[in-house]
Amino acid sequence: MPSSRLTAALAALATAVLVPLAAVPASAEELPAFYQAPATLPAANGDLVRSEPMRFLLDPAGASRVAVTSTRVLYRSTDRTGEPIAVSGSVFVPKARWAGPGPRPVIGYAVGTQGIGDDCAPSRQFSEGLEYEGVFMSGLLARGYAIAMTDYEGLGTAGMHTYMDRESQGHAVLDAVRAAQRLPGSGLSAASPVGLYGYSQGGAGSASAAELAPTYAPELKVKGAVAGAVPADLTALPGAIDSSIFTEFLWFAIAGQTASYGVDIDPYLNDAGRALYAEIADDCVFDLFNAAFRSSEDYTADGVSLGGLIAREPFRTMIDDQRIGRRAPAVPVLVTHSLLDDVVPYRVGKQLAKDWCAGGATVRLSTNASPGHIGGMLNNAAEVYGYLEARFAGVPAVSSCRRL
Structure with a gap:
């Protein structure tokens, strides 16, 4: 990645953490019409409900609109229970003719933490320039690749975002690709x-x-995947980030998991915890300071930390x-994973690989x-280009398995 792009990436990430709450639009009382699901969904996963042109502000001047066709989509997927x-989600297709073979x-671009409020959905934030x-998308688009990006379940649409729900997130990513391939005028197809x-x-x-593609979307011609700093074992996170600047990620996860499994969190929280829980329901990643450096022990009914709580049923x-x-x-x-990762411990990524x-x-x-x-996000973004180029070219992949 060129140094200028690294600088831009650092600035963007710093902004994501440090922008004050006032800079983020307040949640609407009612979802915009585009995000409201019809009474009956299409028949197949990945089928489009509706689509519309989207203003895509990759840069402050909006120059990316000249080079990329941007479309907001609503599509059918399935939740954890099926x-x-x-x-x-969003579909981005470079306007320049594809110059590669085939x-x-x-x-299938899976976004990092956005928050759990509906305003946090990338398909909405792209039009706000936030x-x-x-x-990190810019390098992929510059290489002529199309991008299918999901907002995930409940992020933008009705209901709580099921943050870190493994199956729901995997389904949403694969169905976004299907939706992009079925989008009229995209130039994409099942091939x-x-x-x-x-x-x-x-x-x-x-x-x-x-993991899910062979059984959930076997028709997709998946050639390879890049996964950075994967929180593959959520039990490792509380010890790493409770009482840190990233504490709110724990609350996002509890909110997402309890919503997915239909568990009432109120009995496990004290009055302060219930107030915090209500407060973070509309938070985006910009709002991390709302819970930063707070110990979760101060918000549970019996003073146990969230790390202790998830060791008990039904959370376990x-x-x-x-x-x-x-x-x-x-x-x-x-x-990819940094040895110095202060959110997802390196041992988690290494164990996943093993x-x-x-x-x-x-x-x-x-x-x-x-x-x-x-x-670590910058390293991940820099390595994706060569890795995927090789996969699309049919070059055999190098494995680390013998030395792990």
Whole structure:
């Protein structure tokens, strides 16, 4: 990645953490009409409910609108239980003719943590110029790849965003690719080669999609996946981020998991906890300071930390269900992780690679020493280009499994 792009990426990520709450639009009392699901959804997963042109502000001047066709989509997917749901997302297709061999590839792009409020949905943030993922998308679009990006379940659409729900996120990523291939005028089709990409929450989305693709979307021509800083084992997170600047990620996860499993969280919280829980329901990643440096012990009914709470039922089973690594992807995967990651411990990413290797997958583990979780995102973004180019070209993937 050129130094100028690295600088832009750092600025965007710093903004994502440091922008004051006033800079983020307040949640609407009612969802915009586009995001409201019809009474009856289409018949097949990935089928479009509706689409509309989208203003895509990759840069402050809006110059990207000249080079990319941007479309907001609403499509059918399935939740954790297999029930049909409407999920929103975005499709980006370069206007320049694809110069490579065969059909234009499409990247199933799983976004990193956005928050859990409906206003946080990338398909809405792109039009506001506040979406940090735009920086990392630029290199993929410059290479001529199309991008299919999901907002995930409940992010933009009705209901709570099921943050870190393994199956729901994997389904949403794969169905976004299907929706892009079925979008009239996109130039994409079922013959389009597919790559999967994501970091952090997006790393989990990409990893889960890679695991689920052979059974959930066997017709997709997935060639490879890149998954960075994957929170493959959620039990490792409370010890790393409780009472830190990233504490709110824990509350996002509890909110998402309890919503997915229909568990009432109120009995497990004290009055302060219930107030905090209500407050974060509309928060985006910009709002991390709302819960930063607070200990979760101060918000539970019996003073146990969230780390202790998830060791008990019904939370223990819910969290265990989200474990990634118990089935091996059928395509090569690049796993990136920083030794200095301060959100998702490095040992989690390494164990994921080992688990996949034990299952027979072709895995390359790329370890770096970038500063913190945010620094690791830059390494992940820089490595994706060469890795996916090689997969699309049919070059055999290098494996790290013998040395893990």
